[in-house]
Amino acid sequence: MNPVMTRRRMLGALSGALGWIASRPAAHAAKAAVQNLLASSHAPKGYDPTKHKWLMCIDVERCIGCGLCVDACKRENHVPEASSFFRTWIERYVIKVPAAGGNDARGDVLVDSPNGGRDGFPPSAVPREEILKSFFVPKLCNLCEHSPCAQACPVGATFDSPDGAVLVDSTYCIGCGFCIQACPYGCRFLNPETKTAEKCSLCYHRITRGLRPACVEVCPTQARIFGDLKNPVENDPVQEFVRKNKVFTLKPHLGTEPRVLYANIDKEVR
Amino acid sequence: MDPLLTPVVQAAGEAHHLATSIEGYVYPNEQNLLWSVLIVVYPYITGLVAGAFIMASLVRVFNVKALTPVYRLALLTALAFLVCAPLPLLFHLGHPERSFQVMITPHTSSPMAMFGFVYAWYMMAVLLLELWCEYRRDLVVWSERERGLKGLLYRVITLGVRDISPAALHLDERMSRIITVIGIPSAFLLHGYVGFIFGSIKANPWWGNVLMPVIFIFSAMASGMALCVVLYKELCWFRRRAVDDACLDEMGKFLFYALLVDFTVEGLDWLHRLYAAEESISVLKQLAQGRLFNTLLVIQLCLGTLLPLLALGATQLMHGRIPVWFRQRIYYNSAFLILIGVLAMRWNVVIGGQLFSKSLRGFATFKMGLEGQEGWLLSAGLILLPFLVLGVLVWLFLPERPAGPDAKKTAAAPTAG
Ligand code: SF4
Ligand code: SF4
Numbered sequence: 001m002n003p004v005m006t007r008r009r010m011l012g013a014l015s016g017a018l019g020w021i022a023s024r025p026a027a028h029a030a031k032a033a034v035q036n037l038l039a040s041s042h043a044p045k046g047y048d049p050t051k052h053k054w055l056m057c058i059d060v061e062r063c064i065g066c067g068l069c070v071d072a073c074k075r076e077n078h079v080p081e082a083s084s085f086f087r088t089w090i091e092r093y094v095i096k097v098p099a100a101g102g103n104d105a106r107g108d109v110l111v112d113s114p115n116g117g118r119d120g121f122p123p124s125a126v127p128r129e130e131i132l133k134s135f136f137v138p139k140l141c142n143l144c145e146h147s148p149c150a151q152a153c154p155v156g157a158t159f160d161s162p163d164g165a166v167l168v169d170s171t172y173c174i175g176c177g178f179c180i181q182a183c184p185y186g187c188r189f190l191n192p193e194t195k196t197a198e199k200c201s202l203c204y205h206r207i208t209r210g211l212r213p214a215c216v217e218v219c220p221t222q223a224r225i226f227g228d229l230k231n232p233v234e235n236d237p238v239q240e241f242v243r244k245n246k247v248f249t250l251k252p253h254l255g256t257e258p259r260v261l262y263a264n265i266d267k268e269v270r
Numbered sequence: 271m272d273p274l275l276t277p278v279v280q281a282a283g284e285a286h287h288l289a290t291s292i293e294g295y296v297y298p299n300e301q302n303l304l305w306s307v308l309i310v311v312y313p314y315i316t317g318l319v320a321g322a323f324i325m326a327s328l329v330r331v332f333n334v335k336a337l338t339p340v341y342r343l344a345l346l347t348a349l350a351f352l353v354c355a356p357l358p359l360l361f362h363l364g365h366p367e368r369s370f371q372v373m374i375t376p377h378t379s380s381p382m383a384m385f386g387f388v389y390a391w392y393m394m395a396v397l398l399l400e401l402w403c404e405y406r407r408d409l410v411v412w413s414e415r416e417r418g419l420k421g422l423l424y425r426v427i428t429l430g431v432r433d434i435s436p437a438a439l440h441l442d443e444r445m446s447r448i449i450t451v452i453g454i455p456s457a458f459l460l461h462g463y464v465g466f467i468f469g470s471i472k473a474n475p476w477w478g479n480v481l482m483p484v485i486f487i488f489s490a491m492a493s494g495m496a497l498c499v500v501l502y503k504e505l506c507w508f509r510r511r512a513v514d515d516a517c518l519d520e521m522g523k524f525l526f527y528a529l530l531v532d533f534t535v536e537g538l539d540w541l542h543r544l545y546a547a548e549e550s551i552s553v554l555k556q557l558a559q560g561r562l563f564n565t566l567l568v569i570q571l572c573l574g575t576l577l578p579l580l581a582l583g584a585t586q587l588m589h590g591r592i593p594v595w596f597r598q599r600i601y602y603n604s605a606f607l608i609l610i611g612v613l614a615m616r617w618n619v620v621i622g623g624q625l626f627s628k629s630l631r632g633f634a635t636f637k638m639g640l641e642g643q644e645g646w647l648l649s650a651g652l653i654l655l656p657f658l659v660l661g662v663l664v665w666l667f668l669p670e671r672p673a674g675p676d677a678k679k680t681a682a683a684p685t686a687g
Pocket of ligand 2: 152153154155156157158168172173174175176177178179180196197
């Protein structure tokens with residue numbers, strides 16, 4: 001082959017590679033600019049998401065299943081009224097007494113969540129003497145550190161905010177539903193009115209203004225504990241919660257690294 | 271639910287389903303089944319594209335001369351279905367008017383965001399280019415022969431390149447070959463990527479699976495080839511031409527192998543699931559024996575895979591002992607069954623994956639209406655649409671009268687022999 005030709009080719013390839021490398025920061029900057037222009041959250045002007053890291057903790061033993069949080073969430077965030085749309089909900093676990101002399105330490109598990117627990121729970125259909133134990137588990141977006149929903153969104157309408165919230169920009173969402181399929185915890189739904197994906201935002205419009213999420217505010221037993229890791233207060237409840245309890249996350253094997261921490265849950269909880 | 275009872279119960283109809291539409295516990299938000307028939311149709315159509323293209327590439331790249339009579343038909347089929355492939359996706363969006371955002375601000379970590387690029391690449395760089403090279407000579411001839419709009423159309427498609435000297439034709443030939451060589455991995459990419467959309471969802475144990483793209487590719491090949499068999503026979507029948515026996519035999523052979531590999535890979539998937547027996551296995555078993563019994567075990571496995579596999583296998587093993595007319599029946603009917611089986615497979619993946627709760631504690635039921643965005647009618651229409659497009663393409667580009675003496679070899683259906 002002609003040596004001049006190869007040299008020229010090599011130069012061409014090299015400049016191509018250099019051009020590619022040089023164009024990347026530009027492309028990133030352009031993308032960030034477009035996103036800034038297009039993405040919107042409900043934070044007030046001047047709120048700096050890099051100065052906070054929000055965290056939610058749940059003490060299962062304290063939850064009494066009253067459903068006030070579910071109701072507060074529905075009202076605060078205009079969640080559709082139907083019993084199949086929730087940003088947060090309460091599950092009741094009833095674990096039966098195992099068959100006498102059988103191989104199981106615990107009997108069958110019954111889980112229910114009538115109207116998401118919004119109206120509290122009617123007495124269980126299982127007779128009292130057949131119940132080994134029963135407890136309530138509040139559920140909400142698990143604030144995954146490696147959020148599969150944000151990973152899956154084709155347009156970046158769902159995104160991880162640096163303050164730990166995982167948000168949906170409903171003005172940018174195309175309503176494909178991919179994020180809903182990707183969430184392992186069933187925390188998302190497609191809002192039938194706006195036709196966009198929706199989920200718990202930790203009441204972003206409130207927390208960015210110094211308030212607590214509506215569910216935390218109304219919980220009569222303080223089963224929900226909310227705090228900011230970057231700005232601990234005196235006797236910080238979150239710090240105390242993590243120090244005093246053995247904490248768990250849901251479906252840890254999926255590697256989503258949830259930032260919603262649970263204390264006192266049983267193995268049956270999924 | 272008793273697996274033996276299931277078909278009976280399912281046959282009892284909607285009334286039963288409405289009463290027991292939820293069984294066990296599902297997360298409250300999961301009561302709304304999200305993806306519907308449109309998302310069943312989408313991978314089905316792209317699969318047919320990929321399969322038909324691979325059938326065509328057998329002629330170009332692997333030099334399977336016997337398949338020449340279906341070469342152009344296969345390419346046109348791929349085009350007709352590719353043109354319609356984005357429609358179901360578009361219609362299922364909550365905000366179709368925002369769909370362009372996928373192109374201007376694609377989120378690079380999302381497999382779905384790649385759709386626009388994979389699609390554009392396949393359409394522009396592979397299919398249209400290959401068709402153009404293949405047809406260039408004929409377009410020049412036709413544009414001289416035909417008057418009116420049709421002639422004008424041919425002239426426009428030549429893009430002004432009217433050189434049909436032997437050297438130019440030779441170049442076309444070489445380019446076609448190169449494009450097809452690029453086209454094969456592209457077809458794999460197009461459909462493997464569709465499989466990856468499902469396979470990448472680790473939240474769903476029915477979907478999240480490394481084999482998913484592979485399964486999608488091979489089932490796509492089987493369905494696309496089956497479609498070519500059916501279309502070729504129908505076209506011959508429609509034009510009252512004798513079919514080319516050698517060509518059909520060859521198609522039957524490739525169909526058999528594609529189906530065999532598909533069956534093996536899907537079998538491997540099940541074997542692995544049953545053996546590894548992860549947390550989700552009991553819910554998946556119940557799914558297969560219950561809500562998916564008819565579509566998975568009866569239609570997809572028995573009718574759509576085992577039966578055609580046996581029939582096509584017989585034509586391969588006892589080729590000489592089965593008379594030609596009967597062999598052709600077998601090819602045609604097997605192809606038809608495969609087409610239905612693969613459609614059922616798409617249904618089982620897409621709908622089946624949403625019938626059980628991610629809490630692994632219960633099942634939902636899929637109810638589908640006739641009208642509306644997620645109804646039967648729209649989906650049926652979207653499956654039929656590519657056939658209409660194909661009809662027009664065949665009328666334009668597979669005329670009964672070949673374009674010249676040596677174009678005979680690529681005409682739709684030359685007389686047998
Ligand atoms: S729990 Fe679901 S919605 Fe929340 S961050 Fe994780 S994947 Fe996303
Ligand atoms: S539904 Fe909206 S937020 Fe969810 S993946 Fe699609 S575009 Fe993103």
